[in-house]
Amino acid sequence: MTEEERYKITSNEYADLIIDYRRNPLILSQIPNASVHMINHTFAVLYFPIESFDRRSMEVLEYLVDPYVCGLTSEEALEASGVDEIRGNPNLNLRGEGTLVGIIDTGINYRLPVFVKEDGTTKIHSIWDQTIQSDHYPFETFFGTEYTADQINQALAAENPLDIVPSDDENGHGTMLAAIAAGREIEQDNFYGVAPDAELIIVKLMQAKEYLREIIGIPEGVACYQENAIMWGVDYCIRAARRARRPLAICLGLGTSQGPHDGYSPLSIFTSLSASLPGVGIVTPVGNEGNLSRHHFSSIGPGEGSVVVEMNVGERDKNFTMELWGDNPGIFSMDILSPSGEYIPRITASLRLDRRISFLFESTVIETVFRTVESGTGDQVIALRFRNASPGTWRFTIYSKSDLQSSFHMWLPMDDFISHDTYFVQSDIYTTVLSPGSATVPITVTAYNPRTGTLYANSSRGYTRLNKIKPELAAPGVNYIAPTLDGSYRRFSGTSVASAHTAGIVALLLEYGVVRGNIPNLSTTPIKNYLIRGANRSGTTTFPNRDWGFGSIDIFNMFRTFRANV
The missing domain is CATH 3.40.50.200 (Peptidase S8/S53 domain)
Structure with missing residues (x-):
């Protein structure tokens, strides 16, 4: 990072990515056209122009992390x-x-x-x-x-x-x-x-x-x-x-x-x-x-089984993200049923899958991110980004295929990021530590x-x-x-x-x-x-x-x- 590049730190035209370069000491030399801002001997932040940044073309993607946001x-x-x-x-x-x-x-x-x-x-x-x-x-x-x-x-x-x-x-x-x-x-x-x-x-x-x-x-x-x-x-x-x-x-x-x-x-x-x-x-x-019903936990027995998770979406919550984290050794997939009854067939697990789902009978769009092996933990993560979410009850059928007991957690955004009207119907007060x-x-x-x-x-x-x-x-x-x-x-x-x-x-x-x-x-x-x-x-x-x-x-x-x- 130089004096001439410092404007990128606060500019809304540049995306920030966090990098833990302990896991790959040579990674900084593998990323072209990035401004590197070293925090300490472990972490750095990279800045890319948002318009020209293509995550899918980067071979070192697994080492880069979008910053989470805290409230x-x-x-x-x-x-x-x-x-x-x-x-x-x-x-x-x-x-x-x-x-x-x-x-x-x-x-x-x-x-x-x-x-x-x-x-x-x-x-x-x-x-x-x-x-x-x-x-x-x-x-x-x-x-x-x-x-x-x-x-x-x-x-x-x-x-x-x-x-x-x-x-x-x-x-x-x-x-x-x-x-x-x-x-x-x-x-x-x-x-x-x-x-x-x-x-x-x-x-x-x-x-x-x-x-x-x-x-x-x-x-x-x-x-x-x-x-x-x-x-x-x-x-x-x-x-x-x-x-x-x-x-x-x-x-x-x-x-x-x-x-x-x-x-x-x-x-x-x-x-x-x-x-x-x-x-x-x-x-x-x-x-x-x-007590906000923003966490769900389920466990599925050996073999191929499934559970249904219901989520109520409030009128005010149009845009938000939901995450599913699966515990090893489970491999999870899901189908989706919207409040109007529109059905999205089972989205099967794959090593890496990004998909955009547009609903025909309602204006909701869901951007799905499937990672069977998330780079930081080795566990599976499924992120659903809702855009213009229809209010009402959404139903997700979660499937597991494993020879052992498999469990997963689902979380909604923390307080103030969504209203109290969006929650899991079958919620769990535990494992809600931020x-x-x-x-x-x-x-x-x-x-x-x-x-x-x-x-x-x-x-x-x-x-x-x-x-x-x-x-x-x-x-x-x-x-x-x-x-x-x-x-x-x-x-x-x-x-x-x-x-x-x-x-x-x-x-x-x-x-x-x-x-x-x-x-x-x-x-x-x-x-x-x-x-x-x-x-x-x-x-x-x-x-x-x-x-x-x-x-x-x-x-x-x-x-x-x-x-x-x-």
């Missing part, structure tokens, strides 16, 4: 997690001092009192706004604008701060997450973040390109972000923390229902690799898909109500498609009081709230381990294991389980457990 997952709590007791203990008194908390989301209203210290200076270490293009981009990113703490302090001292640092949060989601994780104590409002003395690194993500929104069918006005932009955000936070020589907790309040749900999408792999670095702890939400929540190394959290002790009703449930235990932990995430964009306070609920709370707790552990020198090389996996050991577990429930993981977080109980075992 937002959305004082009593501090007591439930043991944070108040940690602060009240004079030998611990952990407040996140010396640590950084990275928030990769919708940006931040840096002018709110929760982000300004008592002396009038900012508690934000830096902001990388991917949506503002200038020559002041960080590192080798070639896009966006980085604003330092000095520049933010100049802005705070000015009459019109946005004239100096024009980065803002138009949504409020990122501001809410940052305040929960590391907001300053505001006594008159009885509010403080989990790690109030930590400083913040903020990444404001750029919106997904229009061509991807059209392919996936994202409604107008709904926030969504490409995997590669999030990967750049994670990399930026880590580099900025390394430059500052400080440990880092990262909160990702995003997720997607696209992909295999097994921890091996590009973003999942990237976050696992990043979370393994010393001095880094990464937290992801499990998602809010548990990506990168299914990633192996990061801490994946669900949300619960600390007042009632009950799980958040809409929380996604585990496990992953490969039966890895996700979520690992539950954290407060229901009716959580946090600031809005105008500085007032209201209640927020969702698993992203729980992930911000947990990121603050990770910052406290990084202060104890890295800043104070008790566990100098502390990283995500040992942090996760420490929190699991100290988690609260009901005596009537078997742990781990698909709902709660290993239990609810209690950092004070974690330290108490260690003391008891000395």
Whole structure:
């Protein structure tokens, strides 16, 4: 990537493809006419002109991946997690001092009192706004604008701060997450973040390109972000923390229902690799898909058999994508019956098949993508892209031919990408963990109500498609009081709230381990294991389980457990 090519990063005339070149170190030399943007030693992004790009003519296609798009997952709590007791203990008194908390989301209203210290200076270490293009981009990113703490302090001292640092949060989601994780104590409002003395690194993500929104069918006005932009955000936070020589907790309040749900999408792999670095702890939400009927699971016995899957499509959902992922060793095929009764005969499995189906008696078009061996997982994937979908009940007969029991999963897009009127009639609340929540190394959290002790009703449930235990932990995430964009306070609920709370707790552990020198090389996996050991577990429930993981977080109980075992 050169300065002359950087416009392709944000241009809607260029398609983005993610490449994992560990699997083929020579692949970059095999792709002509592509602009290559290296993220790290594992991943790169390639840019091609959309008009002239022909995927079918490329022999290295199996190594290229279209970016998935991610959407937002959305004082009593501090007591439930043991944070108040940690602060009240004079030998611990952990407040996140010396640590950084990275928030990769919708940006931040840096002018709110929760982000300004008592002396009038900012508690934000830096902001990388991917949506503002200038020559002041960080590192080798070639896009966006980085604003330092000095520049933010100049802005705070000015009459019109946005004239100096024009980065803002138009949504409020990122501001809410940052305040929960590391907001300053505001006594008159009885509010403080989990790690109030930590400083913040903020990444404001750029919106997904229009061509991807059209392919996936994202409604107008709904926030969504490409995997590669999030990967750049994670990399930026880590580099900025390394430059500052400080440990880092990262909160990702995003997720997607696209992909295999097994921890091996590009973003999942990237976050696992990043979370393994010393001095880094990464937290992801499990998602809010548990009660929305957007997942179906079936198993077919040995021999040749079939099952019928019914899907109701709402009036508003004209364009969307549905994915079927088959578990090995099954080989699956399907036929389709539309709401008007038009029948598409059985589409048989093949190594690679792309087909466009136009219905005669209704204006629906379905673009089908069959891959018997998907390059990243080796499993079968069938993607159906609906265009102008007719409302009503669609029926899919799924066939399997195998000498062993065969099972498959089907997923619809996550919340806000479609309405609640589109769902599977025979749905399954489990295996609804979003990506990168299914990633192996990061801490994946669900949300619960600390007042009632009950799980958040809409929380996604585990496990992953490969039966890895996700979520690992539950954290407060229901009716959580946090600031809005105008500085007032209201209640927020969702698993992203729980992930911000947990990121603050990770910052406290990084202060104890890295800043104070008790566990100098502390990283995500040992942090996760420490929190699991100290988690609260009901005596009537078997742990781990698909709902709660290993239990609810209690950092004070974690330290108490260690003391008891000395």
